[in-house]
Amino acid sequence: MINLKLRLPNLNTGDCFLEIPSIVSIESPSSSDVLCRNCSMFKHLWSRILSVVAGVVLLTVLIITLLAQRSLENAVFIAEDQHAIDLLRLTLLNIDNEHQSLIFHREATLAMRKSAMKNIVTLAIxxxxxxxxxxxxxxxxxxxxxxxxxxxxxxxxxxxxxxxxxxxxxxxxxxxxxxxxxxxxxxxxxxxxxxxxxxxxxxxxxxxxxxxxxxxxxxxxxxxxxxxxxxxxxxxxxxxxxxxxxxxxxxxxxxxxxxxxxxxxxxNQRLTAIMQELEKNFAQIRIAKTGYLFIFNGKKKMLIHPNLPGKELSSLINPDSGKLIIDELIAASTHPLKPFDYIWDKPGHEKDYRFKKRIYMNYYQPLDWYIGASTYFEEIAYPAKVLRQKIFITSISVLSIALILSIILARNLVIPLKKLIIAGENIEKRGLDDACIPVSGTVETQQLGVVLNRMIGSIKRAIHDKEQAIKALLAGNKELANTNVQLAEEVDERMFAQVALQKARDLLEHRVEERTAELAATNLKLEEEAGVRKKYQTDLQIAMDQLKFMNTELERLANIDPLTGISNRRDCLQKTNAEISRTIRTGTPLSLLMLDIDYFKKVNDCHGHQIGDEVLKAFTQTVIGLLRPMDVIARIGGEEFTVLLPGADLNTAKAVAERIRVAVQKMVVDGGVKIEVRITVSIGVVQFGMECNNIDSLFAKADEHLYIAKNSGRNQVFTGNG
The missing domain is CATH 3.30.450.20 (PAS domain)
Structure with missing residues (x-):
């Protein structure tokens, strides 16, 4: 309590002044009470701030860890399942394309054999x-x-x-x-x-x-x-x-x-090549870390597998169900979109049947093949496990940062209050004359310091006024009491507002963190899906390019004579029809030479078929050297050839035929040790439009002129005009 004395004139004694104890007093708590309350307040703020921050962070970490782990595991399982299904579908598409090419190869082979048989019988005739x-x-x-x-x-x-x-x-x-x-x-x-x-x-x-x-x-x-x-x-x-x-x-x-x-x-050779290509492609494909594709047939024999190629599967037992694993896989192929889960071993843990696997199966009926896509559960869940660890480490880091920030915040709140406590102790010891309330800290503590300074100023003015008049002192004392009450209420209101503001900030930060995690998960999923789609499109384009190349190569082989490398009878007929159409359309001449090597059978009988083949090759190159780029030479039988001369009339064709005849007569083929093979050729010449107006009559007339040349002594050119 602070005692104030008023010095008034004493009329009874004649003293100049009379000291009267003031009825106005300002009660101040004792130093121990102030320290106790301040210490209690200090502990309350620290515990409250740290408890709220730590609780919010831990709760957030717990919720994010549980929800993110479960959501991520579900998302990863769904994505891996879809990847396996899509990969299986793409593999089936690739196998179907290869099967179609196999059918085409078989049909093309049959057509070539039929054509060859017809040529052989024609030669015999x-x-x-x-x-x-x-x-x-x-x-x-x-x-x-x-x-x-x-x-x-x-x-x-x-x-x-x-x-x-x-x-x-x-x-x-x-x-x-x-x-x-x-x-x-x-x-x-x-x-x-x-x-x-x-x-x-x-x-x-x-x-x-x-x-x-x-x-x-x-x-x-x-x-x-x-x-x-x-x-x-x-x-x-x-x-x-x-x-x-x-x-x-x-x-x-x-x-x-x-x-x-x-x-x-x-x-079957083509089918073997297809399986080798599939095995090569399968070796480059992995589902998760060690998952793979495999194929077995209806006879329960493994065709393609990274560890069991060619193995009979009829003796492998599922350790979980006790049934034959091959029968369960065949049954699973009837539901291509439904996974089949079982227990099996894995690389590095052979014969250790405790690893859970998932397989998607499908059946390709034309080849009686069963195609499977297999992976291990623990490999599917591995990304979720890694993310869970990252979330835990990040959460610990966030918790540490939050605690540090809360300590800093508590210090910023408590230090200004400590200064106010020291200022109060100084007032208790020295009185109001040297009182100085510090203005520092947050806005609220600064306002509190300003208010306290004003309050002290008001007290000082009130004391001064009390020296002037008791009533003024009483009024000032009352006003000061009212001001103290208002200040206390204002301090309480501002403290309440500060706590509410902090809670709102914590709630907003929590919601921002939740939304950020959701957006990150969504972006990751979209990026994975985009990568998978791009890979599927690339694999499909590669498969289509390979099929197009094989079809082009088959078409080329169907039109080429395998021995001489020139056009065969089929290609010759196609090109002759095209040139006849152009001749009819433009009116330009077109001539045909029919060539037959004289006594070619004697070459084979005397020197063997290998020398005969060399003679045919040399004959072909000799004739090609005398032709224009636009001319077409074709082998239509054993030693029978045709030369199509677009734009050449009968006289020009006859001159070309004569040059060929002379060049062949001079040609020498090395038949081995001290053996030289010489041949001659008979040639029939005909022009389109002269006694022939279609491809059948054109070839028939050329063949007729050829036989006249051969029957006239061979090594001749016959045109029908002498």
């Missing part, structure tokens, strides 16, 4: 016709001509001896074999045994089926069963496709065939 012409010219008798023709055909073999020709007649009611190089015992016999009724699709005798085809169309194809010659003898009956053609002059049916298993062998 030419040989038979040569013997027939000798008979007609009176050189030999008809029986001698027939025997010579049969001997020539008997010696004609191809495909390493597996390919041969035979001759049937048209006798009724059942034709007979009159020449067969593999089964000569059947020649001339009546083959009425039921085992010869093997014409597939007709259910009739195969010789009768051949005769019917030749009577109706003159030529054609049919399939049937027949024994196949092999190196160790003749095998059992095999499916066979043959081409037959009628030689009307003698009523002969000349035929040759190819066995279906030879075509299938080429197709």
């Amino acid at each position: 030419t040989q038979i016709n040569s013997s027939y012409l000798k008979y007609k010219q009176g050189v030999i008798t008809e029986e001698q001509a027939k025997q010579q023709a049969k001997d020539d055909i008997r010696r004609m073999r191809y495909d390493d001896g597996a390919g041969y020709l035979w001759i049937n007649n048209l006798e009724t009611p059942l034709p007979k074999i009159i020449m067969h190089p593999i089964l000569p015992d059947l020649e001339g016999l009546l083959l009425d045994d039921p085992k010869y009724f093997t014409a597939l699709g007709m259910q009739k005798h195969l010789l009768l089926a051949m005769a019917d085809i030749c009577r109706k169309k003159g030529e054609g194809y049919l399939d049937y069963l027949w024994s196949k010659p092999e190196k160790n003898g003749v095998s059992i009956d095999q499916p066979k496709i043959s081409y037959v053609q009628l030689f009307k002059e003698w009523g002969w049916v000349i035929g040759t065939g190819v066995y279906v298993d030879d075509i299938e062998a080429e197709a």
Whole structure:
């Protein structure tokens, strides 16, 4: 308590002044009370600030960790499942494309074999016709001509001896074999045994089926069963496709065939190449860290697998269910979008069946293949585990920073209050004369210091006024008391407002952190999906480019003669039709040369087929060297060639043919040690529009002129005009 004394005039005693104890007093708490309350307030602020900050941060960390982990694990599982499904679909698309190319390859191979058979039979007909012409010219008798023709055909073999020709007649009611190089015992016999009724699709005798085809169309194809010659003898009956053609002059049916298993062998080589390419592609694909793609067939044999290639799967047991794992995988393929989960081992932990796996299966019926995409659960959940650890570390860091900031904030609040406490102690010790309330800290504590200074000023003025008048002192004392009450209320209100503001700030920071985490997760998911889509588009474009290249290569091979590298009969006919159309449209001339190497059979008989092939290659290069870039040379038979001369009339074509004839006559082919092979060529020349107005008549007239040149002594050019 502060005692004030008023000095007033004393009228009774005559003293100049009378000291009267003031009835106005200012109660001040004791120093110990002030320290206790300040200490209590200090502890309350620290504990409150630290508790609120730590509690909010820990609660936020706990919520983010639980929700983010669960959401991320779900998102990762969904993304990996979709990735596996999409990868499986893309693999099925790739396999289907490869299967379509395999079908095309098989069909193209069959078409090439059919064309080759027709060319071989046509060559045989030419040989038979040569013997027939000798008979007609009176050189030999008809029986001698027939025997010579049969001997020539008997010696004609191809495909390493597996390919041969035979001759049937048209006798009724059942034709007979009159020449067969593999089964000569059947020649001339009546083959009425039921085992010869093997014409597939007709259910009739195969010789009768051949005769019917030749009577109706003159030529054609049919399939049937027949024994196949092999190196160790003749095998059992095999499916066979043959081409037959009628030689009307003698009523002969000349035929040759190819066995279906030879075509299938080429197709199987293509299938093996497809599997090797798939195995190479699978080795570069990983699902999660060690997940992979695999293929097994309906016979339960693993075709492609990083660890089990070629393994029989019928003995592998699922340790979780006790059933055969292969049967469960086959059953899972009936639901391609539904995963199959089971327990298995993993690389580095062989025979340790405790790792949970997930597989998506699908079935490709045309090849009887089962395709699977496999991965481990722990690898799928690994990104969520890493993120959870990062969230925990980040949360600890945020908590530490929050505690440091809260300590700094508490110090900023408490230090100004401590200064106010020291100022109060000084007032207690020294009185109001030297009182100085510090103005520092936050706005609220600054306002408090200002108010306290004003209050002290008011007290000082009140004391001064009390010296003037008791009433004024009482009024000032009352006003000071009212001011103290208002100041206390204002301080309480401002403290309450400060706490409310801090809570609002904490709530806003919490909501901002939650929204930031949601946006980060959304952006990550969008980036992953964009990367997956881009990879799928790239893989699909690569598969389409490969298919386009294979189709182009097959088309090119179908039009090229494999020995000489020039156009074959098919490509020759296409280009001739195109040039005829252009000639009709523009009126420019077009000529055709038909070339046949003289006595080429003697080259093969004397020097062998290898030297014969070298002669054909050398002949081709010699002719090409005499042609223009626009001219087209093609091999349409064994030693028979054509040259198409766009823009050349008959005289020009004859000059070109004569240059070819002279160049071939001068040509020398090295046949080995001290052996030189020389040949000549006979050429028939014809111009389109002169006695021929379509491709059939053009080739027929050129062929007619060729035979006239050969029958006139060979090594000649014949144009029809002398």
